[in-house]
Amino acid sequence: MRSWSPAVAVLAAALPFAAQAAAAAPAPGGQLQRSTAVGVSAREFRLTPYRTRVPAGEVRFNLTNFGEDAHDLVVRSASGRVVGRSAEVRAGSRTVLRVRLRRGSFRLSCDVADHARRGMRATLKAVR
Numbered sequence: 001m002r003s004w005s006p007a008v009a010v011l012a013a014a015l016p017f018a019a020q021a022a023a024a025a026p027a028p029g030g031q032l033q034r035s036t037a038v039g040v041s042a043r044e045f046r047l048t049p050y051r052t053r054v055p056a057g058e059v060r061f062n063l064t065n066f067g068e069d070a071h072d073l074v075v076r077s078a079s080g081r082v083v084g085r086s087a088e089v090r091a092g093s094r095t096v097l098r099v100r101l102r103r104g105s106f107r108l109s110c111d112v113a114d115h116a117r118r119g120m121r122a123t124l125k126a127v128r
């Protein structure tokens with residue numbers, strides 16, 4: 001009869017995953033130039049930037065799709081000109097969109113199907 005518990009085997013199996021998770025933790029940002037990171041979460045049907053005010057200059061939108069449909073991120077100036085458009089992101093995936101923003105107001109939206117009309121839009125201000 002074996003004396004060790006199956007729980008030991010479960011724990012051992014979990015260890016490589018834990019090590020991997022630690023290795024995948026975000027590295028300290030190597031910001032060579034002035035650049036602001038803005039996390040954006042996308043889900044049905046909400047587009048949420050983690051900050052809505054950034055310094056004018058280069059902005060890195062880190063778009064994560066927490067939903068089930070594909071989503072994207074489009075950045076428009078107040079006049080409606082498209083200043084940046086991300087790739088379409090599948091459920092559970094992420095992408096980065098880099099744009100250079102002058103001072104002003106910007107509109108963020110998901111342009112997939114009718115997602116913007118259904119609520120996937122937000123505003124962002126670039127300030128000095």
Ligand SMILES: [Cu+2]
Nearest residue numbers: 071110112115
């Ligand atoms: Cu969408």
